[in-house]
Amino acid sequence: MPSIRFFLIGLLLAIVHLSYAQTRYTLSGSITDKVSGEQLIGAIVRIAENKSIGTTTNEYGFYSLTLPEGNYTVLISSLGYAEQTLSVQLDKDIRQNLQLQQESQQLNEVVVSATSTNDRVTEAQMGVEKLDIKELNMIPVLFGERDILKTIQLLPGVKSAGEGNSGYFVRGGTTDQNLILLDEAVVYNPSHLLGFFSTFNSDAIKDATLYKGGMPAQYGGRLASVLDVKMNEGNNQRYQVSGGIGLISSKLNVEGPIVKNKGSFLVSGRRTYADVFLKLSPDTTISRNQLYFYDINAKLNYKLGQKDQLYLSGYFGKDKLGLEDLFGINWGNTTATLRWNHIINDRWFSNTSFIYSDYNYNIDINAGGVEATIHSAIRDLNLKQEFQFYPNPNSSWRFGANSIYHTITPGEFTGDFSISNLPDTYSWENALYATSSWKATEKLNIDYGLRLSIFSSLKGSNFYELNDENEIIDTLATTKAFVKTYANPEPRLNASYLINEHSSIKAGYARNSQYLHLITNSTTGSPTDKWVPTNNIIRPEIADQVSLGYFLNFHKNMFELSIETYYKAMQNQVDYKNGANVNTNDPIEPELLFGRGRAYGIELLLKKKTGKFTGWVGYTLSRTERQITEINGGNWYPARQDRTHDLSFVGIYSINKKWTVSASFVYYTGSAVSFPSGKYEVNNNIVFYYTERNGYRMPAYHRLDLGATLQLKKHKHYSSELAFSLYNAYGRENAYVITFEQSETDPNVTQAVQTSLFRWVPSISYNFKIF
Numbered sequence: 222m223p224s225i226r227f228f229l230i231g232l233l234l235a236i237v238h239l240s241y242a243q244t245r246y247t248l249s250g251s252i253t254d255k256v257s258g259e260q261l262i263g264a265i266v267r268i269a270e271n272k273s274i275g276t277t278t279n280e281y282g283f284y285s286l287t288l289p290e291g292n293y294t295v296l297i298s299s300l301g302y303a304e305q306t307l308s309v310q311l312d313k314d315i316r317q318n319l320q321l322q323q324e325s326q327q328l329n330e331v332v333v334s335a336t337s338t339n340d341r342v343t344e345a346q347m348g349v350e351k352l353d354i355k356e357l358n359m360i361p362v363l364f365g366e367r368d369i370l371k372t373i374q375l376l377p378g379v380k381s382a383g384e385g386n387s388g389y390f391v392r393g394g395t396t397d398q399n400l401i402l403l404d405e406a407v408v409y410n411p412s413h414l415l416g417f418f419s420t421f422n423s424d425a426i427k428d429a430t431l432y433k434g435g436m437p438a439q440y441g442g443r444l445a446s447v448l449d450v451k452m453n454e455g456n457n458q459r460y461q462v463s464g465g466i467g468l469i470s471s472k473l474n475v476e477g478p479i480v481k482n483k484g485s486f487l488v489s490g491r492r493t494y495a496d497v498f499l500k501l502s503p504d505t506t507i508s509r510n511q512l513y514f515y516d517i518n519a520k521l522n523y524k525l526g527q528k529d530q531l532y533l534s535g536y537f538g539k540d541k542l543g544l545e546d547l548f549g550i551n552w553g554n555t556t557a558t559l560r561w562n563h564i565i566n567d568r569w570f571s572n573t574s575f576i577y578s579d580y581n582y583n584i585d586i587n588a589g590g591v592e593a594t595i596h597s598a599i600r601d602l603n604l605k606q607e608f609q610f611y612p613n614p615n616s617s618w619r620f621g622a623n624s625i626y627h628t629i630t631p632g633e634f635t636g637d638f639s640i641s642n643l644p645d646t647y648s649w650e651n652a653l654y655a656t657s658s659w660k661a662t663e664k665l666n667i668d669y670g671l672r673l674s675i676f677s678s679l680k681g682s683n684f685y686e687l688n689d690e691n692e693i694i695d696t697l698a699t700t701k702a703f704v705k706t707y708a709n710p711e712p713r714l715n716a717s718y719l720i721n722e723h724s725s726i727k728a729g730y731a732r733n734s735q736y737l738h739l740i741t742n743s744t745t746g747s748p749t750d751k752w753v754p755t756n757n758i759i760r761p762e763i764a765d766q767v768s769l770g771y772f773l774n775f776h777k778n779m780f781e782l783s784i785e786t787y788y789k790a791m792q793n794q795v796d797y798k799n800g801a802n803v804n805t806n807d808p809i810e811p812e813l814l815f816g817r818g819r820a821y822g823i824e825l826l827l828k829k830k831t832g833k834f835t836g837w838v839g840y841t842l843s844r845t846e847r848q849i850t851e852i853n854g855g856n857w858y859p860a861r862q863d864r865t866h867d868l869s870f871v872g873i874y875s876i877n878k879k880w881t882v883s884a885s886f887v888y889y890t891g892s893a894v895s896f897p898s899g900k901y902e903v904n905n906n907i908v909f910y911y912t913e914r915n916g917y918r919m920p921a922y923h924r925l926d927l928g929a930t931l932q933l934k935k936h937k938h939y940s941s942e943l944a945f946s947l948y949n950a951y952g953r954e955n956a957y958v959i960t961f962e963q964s965e966t967d968p969n970v971t972q973a974v975q976t977s978l979f980r981w982v983p984s985i986s987y988n989f990k991i992f
Contacts, residue, residue, distance in 0.1 A: 244289065244290045245287050245288060245289050245290070245613075246287070246288065246290060246311045246312065246313055246314050246315070247285060247286065247287045247288075247314045247315070247567035247568055247611075248266075248285075248286045248287075248288070248295070248309060248311060248314075248315050248317060248567075249283070249284060249285040249286070249314075249315075249316055249317070249564075249567040249568070249611075250283075250284060250316050250317040250318040250319060251278070251281070251282040251283050251284070251318050251319075252264040252266075252278050252282050252284060252297065252299070252318075252319045252320070252321060253282055253318070253319075253320050253321075254302075254320070254321065254323070255320035255321060255322045255323075256322075256323065256456075256458060257456040257457070257458060258454075258456060258457035258458050258478075258482065258485065259427065259453060259454055259456070260278075260281055260282025260454065261278055261282050261299050261302075261321065262278060262279070262280050262282065262427070262428050262451070263277050263278060263299070263351075264277065264278040264282070264284070264297065264298065264299035264302075264321065265277055265296075265297070265298050265299065266278075266284050266286055266295060266296075266297055267295070267296045267298075268286075268288070268293055268294070268295060268296075269293070269294035269295070269296050269306070270293065270294065272296070273663060274286075274288070274614045275614065276611065276614060276617070279570065279609060280428075280451060281530075281562050281570075281572070283562075283564065283570050283609075285567060285568050285570070285611035286611070286614055287567075287568060287611065287612065287613050287614065288311055288614065289311075290311055290312055291311055292308070292309070292310050292311070293308075293309045293311060294306060294307070294308055294309075295307040295308075295309055297319055297321065298321075299321055301323055301324060301355075302321040302322060302323055302324060303321065303322050303323070303324050305319065305321060305322075307319070314567045316527070316567065339722075339723070339774055339778060341772050341774070341781060341783065342717075342719070342723060342724060342725045342772045342773070342774055343666065343717065343719065343725065344666065344717065345658065345666040345667055345668040345715040345716050345717045345727065346432075346435070346437070346668055346715050347435050347715050347727045347728075347729040347768050347770055347785060348378070348392075348432060348433035348434050348435045348729070348768060348785060348787070349430065349431065349432050349433070349435075350373070350376050350430070350431040350433070351428075351429075351430050351431075352369060352372065352373065352428075352429040352430070352431065354423060354426055354427070354428070354429070356835075356873070357369060357372050357423055358423065358930075359873045359881060359883050359928065359930065360372055360375070360871060360873070360883055360885055360928065361883055361884070361885060361926040361927055361928030361946040361947070361948065362926065362946065362948070366418055366467070366469070366470060367423040368387070368418065368419050368421070368423070369419060369421045369423065369426065369429050369448075369450065370387040370388075370389065370411060370412070370419035370421065371387065371419070373389065373431055373448070374389050374869075374887075375837075375839065375869040375871055375885060375887065376431070376826070376839055376869070377785075377824035377825060377826050377839035377840060377841045377867070377869075378391060378392050378433050378785075378822070378824045378841055378843075379391050379431070379433070379446075380841070380862065380864055380867055380889065381887075381889075382396055382416070382862075383416070383957065384922075384955055384957050384977075384978050384979065385416065385417045385978060385979060386412070386416035386417070387411055387412035387413075387416045387417070387418065387419040388412065388416055390445070390845075390862040391431075391433050391434065391445040391446035392433055392434050392445060392446070392766070392787060392789060392820055392822070392843070393445070393789055393791075393818070393819075393820020393821075393822075393843065393844075393845035393860065393862065393863075394434075394443075394444055394445020394446065394764075394820075394862075395445070395739070395860075395861075395862060396739070397443075397737075397738060397739030397741075397752075398443050398444040398445035398446070398735060398762075399443060399445050399446045399447075399448060400440060400441075400442055400443035400446070400447045400448070401447075401448045401450070402447065402448065402449050402450060403420075403421070403450050403451075403452065403536055403556055404450075404451060404452050404520075404532075404534040404536075404556070404558040404560075405558050405560070405574050405576050405603075405605065406536070406556035406557070406558050406576045406577070406578045406603070407556075407578045407601060407603075408420055408536075408554055408556065408578070408580075409554065409578070409580035409599055409752065410552065410554060410580050410748065411554075413493075413514040413516070413538065413540055414493070414512070414514055414540060415542075415748070418470075418493075418514065420516060420536070420538050420554060421450060422472060422489050422491045422516060422518055424463060424464075424465075424472060424474040424489050425452050425453055425474065425487065425489035425518035425520075426450060426451070426452060426453065427451050427452060427453040427454070428450070428451045429448065429449070429450045429451070430447075430448075430449045431446060431447070431448050431449075432446055432447040432448075432449075433445075433446050434446060434731060434733070434764075434766045434768070434787065434789065435713070435715055435729045435730075435731045435766065435768060436713070436731065436733075437619075437656050437668065437670060437713060438619075438654040438655065438656040438670030438671060438672040438711070438713045439607065439619060439621065439654055439656060439670075439672075441623075441652050441654070441672050441674055441711065441733065441734070442650065442652075442674070442734075442735060442736065442737070443733065443735050444733045444734075444735045444762055444763075444764040444791065445764075452487070452518055452520050452534055453476070453487050453520065454485055454487065454520060454522050454532070455476040455477065455478075455485035455486045455487030455520060455521075455522070456476045456477055456478065456485055457477075457478045457479075457481060457482060457483070457484060457485035458478060458481060458482070459477065459478070459992060460475075460476070460477035460478070460992075461475075461476050461477060461990065461991065461992040462474070462475050462990070462991040462992075463988070463989060463990040463991070464988070464989060465944075465986050465987060465988040465989070466986060466987045467984060467985070467986035467987075468984050468985060468986070469493050469494070469495060469984070470491060470492060470493040470494070471491070471492060471494070472489065472490065472491040472492075473489070473490055473491075474487070474488070474489040474490075475487070475488050475489075476488070479521070479523060480523075483523060483524045484521070484522055484523035484524060485521075485522060486519075486520065486521050487518070487519065487520045488517070488518070488519045489517070489518040489519075490515070490516070490517045490518075491515065491516050491517075492513065492514070492515040493512075493513045493514055493515075494513060495512045495513055496510075496511050496512055496513045496541075499511075499512065509545045509546070510543060510544055510545060511541050511542065511543035511549070512541070512542055512543075513540075513541055514538065514539065514540040514541070515538070515539060516536065516537065516538030516539070517536070517537045517538070518534075518535075518536050519534065519535050519536075520532065520533070520534040520535075521533045521534075527564075528563060528564040528565075529561065529562065529563050529564075530561075530562045531559075531560070531561055531562075532558070532559070532560040532561075532562070533557075533558070533559050533560075534557070534558045534560075535555075535556060535557040535558070536554065536555070536556045537553070537554075537555050538553045538554050538555075539551060539552070539553035540552050540553060540748070546587055547586075547587055547588040548584075548585070548586055548587075548588060549584070549585040550582060550583070550584045550585070550748065550749070551582065551583050552580075552581065552582035552583070552748040552749075553580070553581070553582075554578075554579065554580050555577075555578070555579040555580075556576075556577065556578050556579075557576070557577040558574060558575070558576050558577075559574070559575045559576075560572060560573065560574045560575075561573045561574075565608075568610060568611045568612065569608065569609070569610055569611075570608070570609040570610075570611075571606075571607070571608050571609075572605075572606075572607045572609075573605070573606050573607075574603070574604070574605040574606075574607075575603070575604060576601070576602075576603035576604075576605065577600075577601065577602060577603070578600070578601040578603065579598065579599070579600045579601075580598065580599050581596065581597065581598035581599075581600075581630075582596070582597055582598075582748050582749055583595070583596050584596075584749070586636075591636070592636050593634065593635060593636025594634075594635050594636055595632060595633070595634055596630065596632070596633040596635075597630055597631060597632045597633070597749070597751060598628075598629070598630040599627065599628070599629045599630075599737075599752045600627070600628045600629075601625050601626065601627055601628075602625070602626045603623070603624070603625045603626075604623070604624045604625075605621065605622070605623045605624075606621050606622050606623075607619065607620070607621030608620055608621060614660075615659065615660040615661075616657060616658065616659045616660065617657065617658050618655070618656070618657045619655070619656050619657070619670075620654060620655035620656070621653075621654060622651070622652065622653050622654075623651065623652045623654075624649070624650075624651045624652075625649070625650040625651075626647075626648075626649055627646075627647070627648045627649070627650060627737070627754060628645055628646075628647055629645060629646045629647075629648075629752055629753070629754060630645050631643045631645075631646065631751060631753070631806070631809075632751070632806045634806060642806065643683065643806060643808070644681060644682060644683055645681065645682070646678075646681075646682040646683075646753070646754055646756075647678075647679040647680070647681050647682060648676065648677060648678050648679055648682075648736070648754040648755070649676070649677045649679060650674070650675075650676050650677075650736055651674070651675045651676075652672055652673060652674045652675070653672070653673045654670065654671065654672040654673070655670055655671060656668065656669070656670025656671075656713065657669055657670065663719075664718055664719040665716065665717070665718055665719075666716065666717045667714075667715070667716045668713070668714070668715040668716070669712075669713065669714045669715075670712075670713045670714075671710060671711070671712050671713070672710075672711040672712075672713065673708065673709075673710050673711070674708070674709050674711060674734050674736075675706065675707070675708045676706065676707045676708075676734075676736040676754075676755055676761060677703045677704075677705070677706040677707075678703075678704045678705045678706075678754060678755065678756045678757065679702060679703065679704065680699060680700070680701060680702050680703075680704060682704070682754075682756065683696060683808065684696070684697040684699065684704060684705075684756060684757050684758075685697065685757075685758065685808060685810055687758060687810060687811060691798065691810075691811045691812075691813075691814075692811060693808060693810070693811055697757070704756075704757065705755075705756060705757045707734075707736070707755060707760070707761050709732075709734040709761065709763065710732075711731075711732045711733060711734055712730070712731075712732055713730070713731045713732070714729060714730045714731070715727065715728070715729040716728055716729070717772075723773060723774045723775060723778070724771070724772065724773040724774070725771075725772050726769070726770065726771055726772075727768075727769070727770045727771075727772065728767075728768070728769050728770075729766075729767070729768045729769075730765075730766070730767050730768075731765075731766050732763065732764070732765050732766075733763070733764050733766075734761050734762070734763050735761060735762040735763075735764075736754060736755040736761050737752050737753070737754055737755070738752065738753050738754075738755070738759065738762070738795055739751070739752055740752070740753055740803050740809055741803070749804070751803075751809070753809055756810075758810045758813075759795070759810065759813065759815075760793040760815065761793060762791065762792065762793045762794060762795070763791070763792040763793060764789055764790070764791045764792075765789070765790050765791075766787055766788070766789040766790075767787065767788055768785055768786065768787040768788075769785070769786050769787075770783060770784060770785035770786070771783070771784045772784075778830070778831075779829060779830060779831050779832065780827065780828065780829055780830070781826075781827070781828040781829075781830060782825075782826070782827050782828075783824075783825070783826045784823065784824070784825050785823070785824045786821075786822070786823040786824070787820075787821065787822060787824075788819070788820075788821040789819065789820040789821065790817070790818075790819055791817060791818035791819065791820070792817055793815050793817075794815065794816055794817060794818040794847055794849070795813055795814075795815060796813075796814050796815075796816070796847060796849055796852060796914075797812055797813060797814065798812060798813070798814050798851060799852075799911070799914075801813075814849050814850075814851050814852065815849065816847055816848050816849030816850065816852075817847070817848050817849075818845070818846065818847045818848070818860065819844075819845075819846055819857075820843065820844065820845040820846075821843065821844055822841055822842055822843025822844065823841070823842050823843070824839070824840070824841050825838075825839065825840045825841075826838070826839050827839075833874060833875045833876075834872065834873070834874045834875075835872075835873050836870070836871040836872035836873050836883075837869075837870075837871050838868075838869070838870050838871075839867075839868070839869045839870075840866075840867070840868050840869075841866070841867040841868075842865065842866060843863075843864070843865070843867070844859075844863060844865065845859065845860040845862055845863040846858060846859055846860060846863065847859075847860050852914050853913060853914050853916075858893075858913075858914050858915050858916070859893035859915045860893065860915070861892060861893055861894070861915060862892060862893075863892065863893045863915070864889050864890050864891070864892055865890045866888070866889060866890045867887075867888075867889040867890075868886075868887070868888045868889065869885065869886070869887050869888075870884075870885065870886040870887075871883075871884075871885045872884050872885075878932065879931055879932045880929065880930070880931055880932075881929070881930045881932075882927075882928065882929045882930075883927070883928040883929070883930075884925065884926065884927050884928070885925075885926045886923070886924070886925045886926075887922070887923065887924055888921065888922070888923040889921070889922050889923075890918070890921050891918040891919030891920050891921055891922065891956075892918070892919050893915035893916075893917070893918060894915060894917050894918065894919050894959075895911055895913070895914055895915055895916065895917065896911075896916075896917040896959070896961070896973075897909035897910055897911055897961055897971075898910055898911060898912040898913065898916075899912075900971060907963060907971075909961060919956055919959065920955075920956050920975075922955045922956075923953060923955075924948075924949050924953055924955065925949070925950045925951055925953075926946065926947065926948050926949065926950060927946065927947045927950045928944070928945065928946040928947075929944075929945045929946075930942055930943070930944050930945075931943045931944075931945075938991060938992055939989070939990070939991055939992075940989070940990050941987065941988065941989040941990070942987075942988050942989075943985065943986070943987055943988075944985070944986045944987075944988060945983075945984070945985050946983070946984050946985075947981065947982070947983050947984075948979060948981075948982035948983075948984070949979055949980055949981060949982060950981070952980045952981050953980075954975075954977040954980060955977055955978075956975045956976070956977060957976050957977055957978045958975075958976045959973050959974065959975050959976070960973070960974050960976070961973055961974070962974055
């Protein structure tokens, strides 16, 4: 008994000693750019004595690292910045804000990756692409307008929705299955001028991250992808003006401190002026037309103290297309985000956001004795509360809640139309989520999370009952506030296993639910497409995706190779019955059909990240199919966005300190399309006969774009450059649309007529910065 007693006393003393030895303290703070004061996202904080121990800053530049008591050498780094070393005696909690200085850009040290040199190998997240805004500015695009949405179309797994179009498809998803966020606000129509420009002004953008299906649990509401775009905060050290003048558009960006080191502002505006050139025409049928867009980005931020900071950001964009005084259409987005950051303590971080989003269009008609207006809109009020917790260097947590109130105006007709208006629809979308990043061992990293989404159709909308022929047989009367509610758990899991220091294998699973659906019969989308909510007939779309990948960095991390394969099963996919007309103001439910879908493929990306020559080669081999009982006899058929092969090449070469040249090449096989299989005559009119949905293919598409940037002489407070680009350098006449017409010489012959949009589109722009 005495021996047992002495053993227990010894064990207790050992535990007490171990607890004392393991006393832990936290090093935390924020990391910013020394010159501009911009908070750095994804900056790395590591311990020199053991570089596997570390953390990264969140989207607001905050970091937290909890370690046993002791003396440490801390390494702070971010790509494009000189590494900083900090000696720390960690015998208490320490708050340490840090500033990093940008490196001088030597030609042999050019870095075009927005991620750390090895994090694609080590991090557990799959299917994620972090865009470098500096790299974006070098890639040649249509009309010379630097464009995030055109750039992501050059990545594997992402496919363009058409010639010059900002819409894109991700891993078999449709354009409406992409969640596009600007400072947390949803952007429902991300394009200008019918898709030829995106809503994102690159001068106002700080960071952009694309998740291809396996997004973390804080994101939801879409099946295919998330594009999370964050605006610059504005320089809080000095005033700065920058801008650009091009052949088709100009832009101006102004930023500076409200109070130095405490707050800053940014205002960025852009406008095209094709309408100015139209007015120069002596032909009044041309000079009285309108064709332009403008947009404004604005942001304010202010530190209320050491622990609190407020942000107010907004976007307003408008397009105008008018044919004399006879017809006009204008459309645009408005977003506003008010955020409050609060550092609860050294390990806890809170963000509270109030978000407003609005997309609307108006059509004005004044022709043929008819004067009328058509209006449609979707508006969101959104409240989001999120907490982040950093218990130790091996794990971090993020959990919160999101509540969105949707109001949709399907189409208001005023004026001479004798058309009844459908009532607005109201719905409430809520979510609870929790997600964690866990370093289980030195080789195994795991990201796991769960999102619970709940969607309710609310009183005030029209609800219908359909028969077996999809005809409305009754309009349901209801007194309940919550007419129909759906709840879906959405688990997310990603894991990476390090084979060695430079290579890893990854696996992932994600379930996503989508409750809003875009109604369009256009392959590329149009401003008048309508959003409809889930209700008693339209059910939520659900996707389950599994993925597997191999990641390798080689040649001293100069090159990066990734191979990812995926399979996605989709429920409640939406298509249209034969002969459907979705452009009326009648209830849409009778025109819709529902079934399942599947998408699978393999994506390869080889990227050179440093040196005079940088760039990447991407390739996607994939299939996307649907199965709906009423279409093609219930057999699987290709979805409109199905393409077998998709190849892209991007190269950027720094000739010297003044000249940088670039090129991009794309090739992809034609999308699935429905062409007529025959024809017949009715009352002397030819009617085409269609037998198979998406049974044909558009011609293959390929294009080469060239670009060059000339850095002009720099002055103490002024710098400028000339940017040149040539879109479609070898003048390929790619098919934009193919129609079928009767031959003028032989009415018995039907001929296919191809319409092409762009050949040899040159552009030049002058960009400047005053500081």
